[in-house]
Amino acid sequence: MNQLEKELLRIKEKVNEMWDLVTFQVNGGKAALVHADKELARKIIKRGKKVNDYDVKIDRMCENLFALFNPVAVDLRWVLAVLKINANLERIGDTAEGIARLVKEVDTAFDAELLQITQVLEMYDAAEAMLTDVRTALAEENTELAKALIKRDKVLDKINAKADKALVSYMQAHPENIAQALKVSNIIRKLERIGDQITNIAEEVVFYVDAKVVKHRQKGKRDKNKD
Amino acid sequence: MYNTDSKEKEYSIQTKDVHLHYGDFHALKGINIAMRKNQVTAFIGPSGCGKSTFLRCFNRMNDLIDNVRIEGDIFIDDVDIYKTNIQVDDLRKHVGMVFQKPNPFPKSIFENVAYGLRVNGTSDKNFVQERVERSLRQAALWDEVKDKLKKSAFELSGGQQQRLCIARALAIEPSVVLMDEPASALDPISTAKIEELIYELKKDYTIVIVTHNMQQAGRVSDSTAFFYLGELVEFAKTKTLFTSPRDQRTQNYITGRFG
Numbered sequence: 001m002n003q004l005e006k007e008l009l010r011i012k013e014k015v016n017e018m019w020d021l022v023t024f025q026v027n028g029g030k031a032a033l034v035h036a037d038k039e040l041a042r043k044i045i046k047r048g049k050k051v052n053d054y055d056v057k058i059d060r061m062c063e064n065l066f067a068l069f070n071p072v073a074v075d076l077r078w079v080l081a082v083l084k085i086n087a088n089l090e091r092i093g094d095t096a097e098g099i100a101r102l103v104k105e106v107d108t109a110f111d112a113e114l115l116q117i118t119q120v121l122e123m124y125d126a127a128e129a130m131l132t133d134v135r136t137a138l139a140e141e142n143t144e145l146a147k148a149l150i151k152r153d154k155v156l157d158k159i160n161a162k163a164d165k166a167l168v169s170y171m172q173a174h175p176e177n178i179a180q181a182l183k184v185s186n187i188i189r190k191l192e193r194i195g196d197q198i199t200n201i202a203e204e205v206v207f208y209v210d211a212k213v214v215k216h217r218q219k220g221k222r223d224k225n226k227d
Numbered sequence: 228m229y230n231t232d233s234k235e236k237e238y239s240i241q242t243k244d245v246h247l248h249y250g251d252f253h254a255l256k257g258i259n260i261a262m263r264k265n266q267v268t269a270f271i272g273p274s275g276c277g278k279s280t281f282l283r284c285f286n287r288m289n290d291l292i293d294n295v296r297i298e299g300d301i302f303i304d305d306v307d308i309y310k311t312n313i314q315v316d317d318l319r320k321h322v323g324m325v326f327q328k329p330n331p332f333p334k335s336i337f338e339n340v341a342y343g344l345r346v347n348g349t350s351d352k353n354f355v356q357e358r359v360e361r362s363l364r365q366a367a368l369w370d371e372v373k374d375k376l377k378k379s380a381f382e383l384s385g386g387q388q389q390r391l392c393i394a395r396a397l398a399i400e401p402s403v404v405l406m407d408e409p410a411s412a413l414d415p416i417s418t419a420k421i422e423e424l425i426y427e428l429k430k431d432y433t434i435v436i437v438t439h440n441m442q443q444a445g446r447v448s449d450s451t452a453f454f455y456l457g458e459l460v461e462f463a464k465t466k467t468l469f470t471s472p473r474d475q476r477t478q479n480y481i482t483g484r485f486g
Contacts, residue, residue: 002483070442072469072481211471 004069008078011061015082015089018054019135021047022089025096026131026194030124032100033187036109044100051093058086074208081208085138088197088204092131095190095197102183110184111177117166118184119159123191126155130198137205146205149198150214156195163188239264239403239433240285245299247280247289254280256457257299262450267425267434269444269465272454273485278437281454282405285435286322287315304402320347323396327408329388331380331395336372339380339391343399358398365431366394367424386417393424397432404428406436410443422447441481445469453477 001009025044032040062083065071071079115121130149137145163185171181203215240262247255255277262268270278283289284301287308301308308318320343331339340359349355359376363369368390372383380391389409396404406425410418425434425447438444444451445465452462453476461468461477472478479485 004483072441072445073472073478075482076470 021051022093029096029099032103041100041104048097055090077208081204084204085201088200092197118163123159127194134201141209143206143209146202149202153195153199156192160192241302243300248296250294258459266449267429269448269451270437276454277457278454320399322403323401324405325409328412331388335377337376340394340398362394362398366390386413403433
């Protein structure tokens with residue numbers, strides 16, 4: 001293994017460590033939501049600082065690699081992809097932290113009916129699975145999986161699109177629980193955002209492995225269809 | 228004889244199925260390439276891959292090597308330089324060359340640049356003076372030497388000597404300039420000057436440069452050719468070759484994973 005490969009491996013290890021932290025933040029968020037577990041929510045928030053430290057550290061490592069090793073071809077694409085993956089992971093961590101803050105504020109457990117009609121837990125499951133799969137896609141250089149993930153984000157978009165209607169019905173039926181309903185609404189929007197950030201990571205995997213730029217393509221298609 | 232006027236003419240150097248043998252050793256294996264006019268093409272590859280051998284075919288520098296056999300066609304500005312009955316002297320007026328180590332003649336700065344003109348029988352003093360000044364300006368050396376043109380070329384620094392050699396090559400107004408690792412013996416500042424110069428010179432010349440420095444290939448060239456074991460493995464726009472090479476061997480070489 002040459003020196004450049006050793007440096008790339010060091011960055012890869014840091015990205016994996018950061019990924020573990022962010023996965024804990026996202027997965028823990030669901031448990032905290034279901035059980036109104038304030039202690040867990042606090043842990044998730046605290047973990048955010050560590051994630052930020054990794055973000056800075058990985059950026060710095062990539063910067064040094066550019067300056068000292070002049071990576072080209074697949075190495076260059078990998079480092080460019082990692083820079084963006086790092087930024088997206090940090091944002092996913094931030095978003096998960098935001099959800100934990102919402103959970104921390106509630107005094108009683110969320111109404112099961114509210115969670116059920118808004119499909120927020122299904123959304124959580126989908127986001128968790130996507131986060132795991134995009135990590136696998138990167139580790140195994142599996143662009144088929146990455147491309148499938150870009151499509152899977154639609155599941156989250158659909159739930160998000162239907163949520164407003166479900167929430168309005170719930171609030172009408174349970175005016176005493178509007179505060180919780182608003183929090184769930186906020187959580188749903190954040191989960192939808194996490195789906196977008198995972199999609200961004202999947203697009204970077206395709207760029208790294210196939211040297212193809214797929215970002216903005218879906219949007220372009222949509223715009224074309226509108227015309 | 229050479230067709231350098233046509234603005235439509237796209238390629239300055241074209242080769243077809245070029246094979247070169249040194250005795251039993253097959254050094255170049257069927258090279259096909261077309262290099263655009265007024266562009267810089269870099270040849271990269273590990274030592275012994277044939278890149279310098281191929282470069283030296285363009286001004287027939289391999290001809291005098293014992294047991295060398297060259298097959299195929301090499302066209303420079305539409306002239307097949309091995310098959311047409313041309314004088315090597317004439318070819319070298321058309322194709323200039325700069326070597327790895329600066330090799331000025333033991334003469335004054337002025338006479339070094341004027342040498343090619345004098346050898347070609349130019350005696351008009353004003354013409355020679357004008358051409359020497361223009362060549363030194365083109366080589367970005369004029370301001371540094373204009374007050375000491377009669378001094379020995381050996382008084383110049385290594386980087387200045389190399390630019391003097393470039394001025395000497397330009398004085399006879401070639402169409403193509405070949406450079407065999409022109410900056411490998413120079414410090415980073417002199418290297419940067421040579422690279423800037425290459426950038427400037429491509430407006431007027433077609434340049435082919437052999438380099439072991441891949442960052443240099445990236446900085447100065449429009450297209451890059453990767454050679455390996457006598458084969459032209461990949462030839463592409465430089466930015467394509469250094470970001471998404473097509474061939475695994477190219478990727479292994481440029482990322483330092485060869486062998």
